[in-house]
Amino acid sequence: MKKFKWKTVTPYLFILPWIIGFLVFTLGPLIFSLCISFFDWPVVGERTFVGLGNYIEMFTSDKQVLKSLTISIKYAAIFVPLNICIALFLAMLISQPLKGIKVYRTIFYIPAVVSGVATSVIWSWVLNSDYGILNYLLSLIGIEGPNWLVDPAWAILAVVIVSAFGVGTMMLVFYTNIKGISAELYEAAALDGAGPVRQFFSITLPIITPTLLFNLITSIISSFQQVTLVMLLTGGGPMKSTYFYGLMTYNNAFRHHKLGYASANAWVMFIIILCLTALVFKSSSMWVFYENEVNSGTKKKKRRKK
Amino acid sequence: MKKRMKRLAAVGLVAAMTGSMLLGCGGGKDSGDDKTSDGKVKIRFATWDDASVLDDQQACVDKFNESQDKIEVVLEGWGSDFDTKMTASMGAGDAPDVMYMWDYPTYSESLEPLDEYINKEGEEYKNNFFEALWPYNSIDDKIYGVPVSVVTSCMYYNKDLFDQAGVAYPTDDWTWADVAKASEEIQSKLDSVNGFTLPIGTLPYTLEMYLWSNGTAFVDENGKLDGNINSDKSVEVFKTFQDMEKDGVLYASEESGQTEMLGGKTAMYVDGTWPIKQFEEEGLNYGIVQIPKFEGTEHSISVINTSGIAISKDSKHKEEAWEFLKYWTGEEMNKHRIETELPALKSVVESEALREDPNCAPFYTALDNCAGYTPSSFIAEGWTEVDADIQLAFESIINPSSLADPKEALDEVVASHE
Amino acid sequence: MKMSKKTKVVLYVILTLIAVYFLFPFVYMFFSTFKSETEAVAYPPSFLPDIWNWQNYVDAWNAQPFGTFLKNSVLVTVGSAVGSMVSAALVAYGFARFQFRGKNILFMLLLSTMMIPWDVTMIPQYMEFNAFGWLNTLKPLIVPSWFGSAYYIFLMRQFLMGVPKDFEEAARIDGANAFQIFYKIYVPIMKPSLILVGVLNMLAAWNDYLGPLIFLQERSKYTLALGLASFKGVYSQEIVPMLCITVIMIVPPILIFLFAQRYIIEGTGGAIK
Numbered sequence: 001m002k003k004f005k006w007k008t009v010t011p012y013l014f015i016l017p018w019i020i021g022f023l024v025f026t027l028g029p030l031i032f033s034l035c036i037s038f039f040d041w042p043v044v045g046e047r048t049f050v051g052l053g054n055y056i057e058m059f060t061s062d063k064q065v066l067k068s069l070t071i072s073i074k075y076a077a078i079f080v081p082l083n084i085c086i087a088l089f090l091a092m093l094i095s096q097p098l099k100g101i102k103v104y105r106t107i108f109y110i111p112a113v114v115s116g117v118a119t120s121v122i123w124s125w126v127l128n129s130d131y132g133i134l135n136y137l138l139s140l141i142g143i144e145g146p147n148w149l150v151d152p153a154w155a156i157l158a159v160v161i162v163s164a165f166g167v168g169t170m171m172l173v174f175y176t177n178i179k180g181i182s183a184e185l186y187e188a189a190a191l192d193g194a195g196p197v198r199q200f201f202s203i204t205l206p207i208i209t210p211t212l213l214f215n216l217i218t219s220i221i222s223s224f225q226q227v228t229l230v231m232l233l234t235g236g237g238p239m240k241s242t243y244f245y246g247l248m249t250y251n252n253a254f255r256h257h258k259l260g261y262a263s264a265n266a267w268v269m270f271i272i273i274l275c276l277t278a279l280v281f282k283s284s285s286m287w288v289f290y291e292n293e294v295n296s297g298t299k300k301k302k303r304r305k306k
Numbered sequence: 307m308k309k310r311m312k313r314l315a316a317v318g319l320v321a322a323m324t325g326s327m328l329l330g331c332g333g334g335k336d337s338g339d340d341k342t343s344d345g346k347v348k349i350r351f352a353t354w355d356d357a358s359v360l361d362d363q364q365a366c367v368d369k370f371n372e373s374q375d376k377i378e379v380v381l382e383g384w385g386s387d388f389d390t391k392m393t394a395s396m397g398a399g400d401a402p403d404v405m406y407m408w409d410y411p412t413y414s415e416s417l418e419p420l421d422e423y424i425n426k427e428g429e430e431y432k433n434n435f436f437e438a439l440w441p442y443n444s445i446d447d448k449i450y451g452v453p454v455s456v457v458t459s460c461m462y463y464n465k466d467l468f469d470q471a472g473v474a475y476p477t478d479d480w481t482w483a484d485v486a487k488a489s490e491e492i493q494s495k496l497d498s499v500n501g502f503t504l505p506i507g508t509l510p511y512t513l514e515m516y517l518w519s520n521g522t523a524f525v526d527e528n529g530k531l532d533g534n535i536n537s538d539k540s541v542e543v544f545k546t547f548q549d550m551e552k553d554g555v556l557y558a559s560e561e562s563g564q565t566e567m568l569g570g571k572t573a574m575y576v577d578g579t580w581p582i583k584q585f586e587e588e589g590l591n592y593g594i595v596q597i598p599k600f601e602g603t604e605h606s607i608s609v610i611n612t613s614g615i616a617i618s619k620d621s622k623h624k625e626e627a628w629e630f631l632k633y634w635t636g637e638e639m640n641k642h643r644i645e646t647e648l649p650a651l652k653s654v655v656e657s658e659a660l661r662e663d664p665n666c667a668p669f670y671t672a673l674d675n676c677a678g679y680t681p682s683s684f685i686a687e688g689w690t691e692v693d694a695d696i697q698l699a700f701e702s703i704i705n706p707s708s709l710a711d712p713k714e715a716l717d718e719v720v721a722s723h724e
Numbered sequence: 725m726k727m728s729k730k731t732k733v734v735l736y737v738i739l740t741l742i743a744v745y746f747l748f749p750f751v752y753m754f755f756s757t758f759k760s761e762t763e764a765v766a767y768p769p770s771f772l773p774d775i776w777n778w779q780n781y782v783d784a785w786n787a788q789p790f791g792t793f794l795k796n797s798v799l800v801t802v803g804s805a806v807g808s809m810v811s812a813a814l815v816a817y818g819f820a821r822f823q824f825r826g827k828n829i830l831f832m833l834l835l836s837t838m839m840i841p842w843d844v845t846m847i848p849q850y851m852e853f854n855a856f857g858w859l860n861t862l863k864p865l866i867v868p869s870w871f872g873s874a875y876y877i878f879l880m881r882q883f884l885m886g887v888p889k890d891f892e893e894a895a896r897i898d899g900a901n902a903f904q905i906f907y908k909i910y911v912p913i914m915k916p917s918l919i920l921v922g923v924l925n926m927l928a929a930w931n932d933y934l935g936p937l938i939f940l941q942e943r944s945k946y947t948l949a950l951g952l953a954s955f956k957g958v959y960s961q962e963i964v965p966m967l968c969i970t971v972i973m974i975v976p977p978i979l980i981f982l983f984a985q986r987y988i989i990e991g992t993g994g995a996i997k
Contacts, residue, residue, distance in 0.1 A: 010902045011827075014818025017811045018834065021871020026837050029848035033840070043397045044416040090742070096727075096735060106982060107743045110750060113977045115931040117953050118970035121963065122753045125769075128560060131571060133752060133769045149560050150506065151707040165746065169924060173879065176920045176988050177886070210882040217835070218875065225841050235507065239701050239708060246841060253843050254393045256690045257412055266844040273839040278832075290885040350941070356957030357788050357965075360943070382941045386956035394938050398850040400859070569765040588762045 033263045041260035054264035064240075064248060065265070069272075071156070072245040076223040078160050084215055087167045091174035092200070105175075112168025120232030123162045124149065152241035155234055159242055163229055170215050177211040178204060209288040217277055224273055245269055346378040347623045349630055350402035353381065354388035358583075359646055366642065370633050377626045379404075403621040404631055407443075407451045408612040411683050412690070414445040418617040421449050423628050434651050438677040442612040445684065451614030452635045455647035457578045458608040458672035459515065461598060465591045467573040471495040476574065478596040478605075478671070482546050485574065485598050489555035492573045500557035503572035504547060506704055507560070510696040511681055515609035516543045518679050520600040524696065529686035532724055535696070536716040544703050544712035546600070551704060558704045567592070578611050582665055583646055594668045596675075607679060608672040613647070695719045750974075757781070757967045764964055781972070784965035792944055793951040800865045800936075800947055801929045807870035808925040809918050815872045816880030817906050821892075838874045846938060853939060860941040865932070869925065876921045883917040884910070919987045927977050948973055 012019075037055075040048045058065045094105040111119075126134050127148040135145030148158040181204065189199050205212075227246040230236060236243035236251075249269065253262035353363060360383045367381045382402060384391045389409070395401050396416055407413065424432050435453055443451035463476050471492040476484070489501020510524070517523050522539040525531055534540065550556035559566060563575035568588060576597055585592055597606040615634060617627045633639065640649035641658065648669055649655055660666040683689040699719050702710040727735075756764045757780055758773040819831055853864045892905045900908070911918075936950040946954075952973065955966040 008824070011818050011822035011824040014822070014902075014906075015815045015830065017870065018815040018872035018877060019830075021811075021868060022833070022837065025849070025852070025868045025871065026845075028852055029845035030837075030840060032848035033844040043393050044413060093735070093739060093742075098727075098732065098735060098739075101739075102982075102985065104739045104743055105985065106978060107747055109981055110974065110978065111746055113927060113931075113974050113981075114750065114970060115933065115949055115952065115973065117933065117949075117956070118753070118966065121966065122749050124560075125765075126749055126752065130557075130559070131561075131566075131569070131765070131769065133771075136769055147707065150558075150705060152705075153707070165749075169927075172920060172924070176916050177883070179988055180883075180886075180916060207886065210886050211879075214879055214882045218838070218878070221838050225839075227841070227843075237701060238506070238705055240698060249841060250843050251694070254390050255694070257393060259397060259844070259847065263844045266841050269841065270836070270839050274836055277835060277839070291888045354957060356961060357951070357954040358957075358962055360788070360954065364943075380942055383943060383954055384937075385954040386961070387937055387953070391937060394847055394850050397847040398854060400850070400854050565765040568762050584761065588760065590762075 034267060036260045037263035037267050039260040041258070041263075043257040043259060047260075050260070054261045055268070057261070058264060058268060064243070065245075065268075067240070068243050068245040068248040071241070071243060072224055072226075075156060075159070075226065075244065076220060079163060079223045080216065080219045082160070083164060083167050083170060083219055084212070086164060087170035087215065088174055088212075090167065090171045091178055092204070094171070094175060095178045108171060109168040111165035112172075116228045116232065119162070119165070120229065123158075124233060127158055127162075149234055150238050152238050155238055155241045159230055159233065162233060163226070170219065173211050173215060174208060177208045181207050206289050207291075210290060213280070213284050213288050217280055220276055220280070221273055224269060346374075346376055347626050349377060349379045349404060349621075349623060349627055351379050351381050351630065352384050352388070352392075352402040352405040354384055354386075354406050356385060357383070366634075366639060370630060374629075377623075377629060379630050399620065401618040401620060403618055403623060403627045404615060404634075405618070406454070407614050407616040410443065410445050410450050410612070410616075413616075414448075414450050416619050417450040418619045418621065418624055419448045419450060420452065420617065420628075424449060424452075427632075434653055436650060436652060436673055438610060438673055439612075439614075439650055441680045441684070442610050443614040443616075451612075451616040452631055453650040454613045454615055454635055455579075455640075455643065456650050456669060456673055457580070457611040457613055457648070458669045458676065459512070459576055459578050459611075460594045460596060460608070460668045460672055461574055461576050462567055462581070462585075463574045463593050463595070464567060464570065464572070465593055467492060467496060467499055467570065471573075475593055476595045476598075478668075480595065480598045481601055482550070482598045483601065486550050486553065486555045489550075489573070490553075493555070498571070500559075500566070500572045501555050501574060502550070503557045503559050503563045503566050503575040504551075504704065505561065505563050506558045506701055507562070508700065510693050510700065511683060512609055512611075513696070513700060514681055515597070515607055515676075516547075518607040518609075518676075519543075519597065519603060519605075521603065523679075524682040524692075525686050527685065529682075530724070531686075531692070531720045536713065536720050541713045541716060543600070544700070544716070548703055548709060548712060551706070552709070558706055579648055579669055586665075594665065596668060596672060605675050606672075607676045609679075609681060610673070610676065692719070692723050695722060753967050754971055757964060757971055759964065761962070761964055764967075780964055781968045784968035785972070787965055788951050788954060789943065789946075790948065790951055790969070793946050793948045796862060796945060797930060797948040800862055800932075801926045803862070803866035804869035804929045805922045805925040807866065808873060808876050809922050811870055811872035812876035812880045812921050813911065813914060813918060814906075815877045816884055817910060819877070820881045820884035821910075834874050834877060838878075842934065846934075850938060859939055860945055862940075862945065864939040865929070865935050865947075869929075873925075876925060879924075880914070880917055880921060883914065887913055916988045919984050923981060923984045926980060930973070930977055 038049060038051055038053075040050050040053070090108050094101055094108060114122075126132050129135060129145065129147035129150055132145075132148070134148070138145040146154045148154050185203050186199055189203055194202065225246045226244050227250050230242050230244050230247050231250065234242045236247050245265070246269075249262050249265040252258050252265055351367065353360075355363065360381075363383070364381050367379050371378050388406070392401075392405070392409075392413070396413060401416060407417070410417070436456065439453040439456065440449060443449055443453055461476060461480075465475065468475055468488075472495070473488050473491050476488065485502050492499060492501045514524055517535075517540050520539045520543050522534060522537050522543075524535045524540075526534050547556060551558055557572065559572075563572065563577060564581045564584070566572040567575055567577075567581065568584065568590060597608060599606040615631055617624055617631060621627050635650070637651055637654055640651050640654045643649070644654075644658060644660075648666055649658070649660070655661065655666075655670060661670055683693065686692065696719055699710075699715040702708045703712050703715050752771065755772055758776045758778070759770075759780075760777070763770065763774060819827065819834075849864075850859070853859055856863075858864050858867075887910075892909055896905065931949055932947075933949045933953055936947045937953070940946055940950065948969070952966060952969045955962045955969070
């Protein structure tokens with residue numbers, strides 16, 4: 001009897017730290033922000049209950065919401081696949097048994113190490129259309145560079161270019177996973193006559209699908225929450241062409257001091273990200289292969305042979 | 307079973323120990339305390355300056371603390387994210403006792419009205435501050451802050467570039483047409499130099515001074531936009547800049563103008579008093595004159611960038627806070643800050659003969675000229691959103707890739723807010 | 725695996741091209757740290773400084789009490805990274821290796837905590853830490869890590885899901901309990917990913933700016949990232965000292981990374997067979 005009881009409790013004991021943390025540090029602020037999204041809540045002064053007013057305003061009178069949402073979706077649509085591909089490509093590169101690869105590995109990681117404030121300062125220099133070193137270098141080879149941060153058509157691309165420099169973290173996650181793959185698997189495949197490309201698709205890729213899922217979900221979340229970079233690099237400009245949804249939320253809270261409205265913004269974004277994540281998770285049973293499915297009932301036929 | 311329990315207990319114990327160790331570390335006193343360990347009243351004081359002056363500010367605070375046996379002021383340098391931090395602490399009801407302040411329209415409800423304190427000090431005390439500064443520290447005729455320094459705007463020019471191009475230096479009487487002419491001449495003689503630079507990111511708060519200079523404003527005294535921001539005179543202002551840009555004599559920059567000036571990339575630009583220290587340190591050969599005026603006006607009018615300090619309404623020690631506020635805005639401190647900030651006290655300007663100093667005099671002339679003007683943000687309700695739209699309109703007018711029609715862009719601002 | 729010479733050359737060329745692309749802005753920044761403010765913003769931009777002014781670094785370091793900031797940063801970085809490693813390992817193991825009631829809902833809840841932007845939870849969090857008396861201490865930056873952060877738990881869980889269950893079956897037959905299995909079998913297997921969590925968390929804590937900005941007040945409590953940002957005021961900024969401190973701040977994470985690399989690779993032996 002007692003033994004049985006322990007067994008039921010054990011999993012909860014493992015996740016207990018997080019449950020405590022959630023209850024103490026996260027739940028309160030979450031509920032608070034949900035509550036104030038139903039209020040007109042300035043930083044100082046009178047607070048009034050407006051029911052769904054904030055949510056209604058978002059989709060009727062505030063034209064910026066849809067515009068910013070579109071910009072964020074556009075950014076996510078470029079950023080997520082691009083960065084995952086780059087990260088995976090780099091991770092493969094730095095896993096190769098080459099001399100001096102350690103140096104390259106470190107170099108690829110450097111951009112991810114530099115803090116956001118400094119990154120934006122350097123890049124606003126580099127990208128400055130008139131005085132920047134990038135357009136200066138381009139002019140040396142006879143190309144007239146675009147007005148990166150002034151021309152609305154180019155600004156979002158500039159943000160993508162700069163954010164691609166933060167790919168180091170994702171690369172490292174892939175790399176750790178790839179490094180964990182046993183060499184025997186490759187040797188066996190090589191004996192079967194599989195070339196590097198086939199090895200990648202039949203061994204590496206399936207094994208790293210769990211981290212691929214991780215990178216996919218976290219990069220979707222971070223692309224929708226992108227604030228710091230655009231705030232420091234473009235300030236949402238030129239002409240609001242990089243006025244991301246996250247920045248709009250931030251400005252509603254800290255510039256317009258409408259905390260209630262900003263919370264409503266945030267919760268709408270939360271629902272959107274949640275739906276996207278749920279969708280990705282649902283689909284993941286089709287393309288993510290866990291070495292061990294805990295639900296023994298749904299064991300995949302696709303489990304690899306060893 | 308026993309073994310299992312033991313193991314569990316061990317894990318639990320380790321977790322508890324590490325947890326409590328961490329809680330213990332970091333240490334220090336709780337910030338909620340309003341008394342220091344030696345029983346003095348603790349006053350929190352927040353500033354927005356960068357690191358270059360923080361040490362000096364700390365020294366000034368220390369000096370005050372030494373002179374007091376009941377008050378201890380603790381300096382908090384919030385730097386460039388002053389506003390974010392202010393929103394957080396105000397929103398959470400934990401504002402510092404004394405703080406630098408510019409955004410009175412937003413925060414006045416959380417600030418202590420200071421009229422009584424000022425009146426207690428007497429007429430003379432109040433009159434020693436330049437009159438033009440008070441409206442910038444008041445809301446609805448109630449004073450919420452005491453001016454720390456004077457920041458008006460003037461036009462900076464690079465003497466070396468003017469000399470190289472053989473163009474006469476600007477004067478206080480220059481109109482925008484003169485700027486355009488000089489700019490053209492300089493650009494024709496010197497490569498990769500822009501005559502006049504205007505930041506694309508110029509804030510509406512600053513832009514309004516050009517409207518004032520041309521006899522209009524964003525709103526009238528009732529806060530009405532229509533017929534003001536889109537008036538002929540206002541459109542003329544924006545059109546002047548846009549035409550200059552189209553003629554290639556005004557460079558719309560993504561930077562602030564200060565770096566361009568420092569790097570010798572622009573011959574003229576308009577700014578407040580902030581860059582002087584850096585220009586001096588870097589040995590730039592520059593001059594300062596009044597902002598160019600519009601044809602047919604007497605002189606230009608500058609906006610004042612409010613730099614005041616205020617007391618939180620929730621402060622438990624307002625008397626002590628006022629004591630410190632008086633010290634911080636007093637003659638001694640005004641004199642002490644002369645290197646970096648222009649004094650707000652008439653007596654100091656006089657005793658230090660600042661009206662004869664070429665680095666200071668133009669800003670005081672601008673101050674004399676701008677009495678009686680109040681920024682729209684102090685007049686209209688819910689200004690921040692109008693402000694964001696004006697900024698967008700200005701950007702679309704001045705951004706070289708759009709160059710929108712000024713009248714249409716300004717009409718749109720009116721349409722979306724009235 | 726043997727590579728042909730041609731493949732090697734091609735790989736090196738690709739690696740070098742990417743390295744140049746990645747390094748270029750930072751080399752440019754590095755050289756700029758030796759310039760004067762005027763030279764740093766001059767046009768046409770000079771790549772190498774006229775004079776190598778090493779004094780810039782000394783000045784930048786002495787401009788603020790960076791020694792104190794460094795101490796605080798190290799405390800926060802180590803404190804939160806160790807906490808994250810412990811909590812992420814425990815919680816991820818719980819989610820990856822057990823079937824229990826409410827698991828899916830709890831896991832979704834865990835993931836969803838990553839999706840709420842900080843700007844709206846910041847003020848209530850500020851109030852909470854204020855009530856705890858934690859403001860102006862390093863606790864808000866360290867303690868929550870000990871209770872697990874969704875990002876690292878999720879990451880660990882993904883790694884654990886990739887480990888075949890056969891490992892523990894043998895141990896279970898030997899009569900080991902869940903904690904023994906976790907401790908003796910999984911912790912060694914998880915070493916590479918644990919190190920990864922440590923590295924990522926250290927970096928995040930090292931560079932974290934908003935947390936310290938909001939929760940710290942006095943300069944004696946500042947971290948390096950906050951000190952770095954103080955070179956920017958509302959009305960002015962100093963670029964060169966900012967870049968100097970940035971360069972200094974890059975060094976420790978790089979060293980840690982170089983050191984940690986070895987463990988990430990070493991783990992290979994014990995992992996998936």
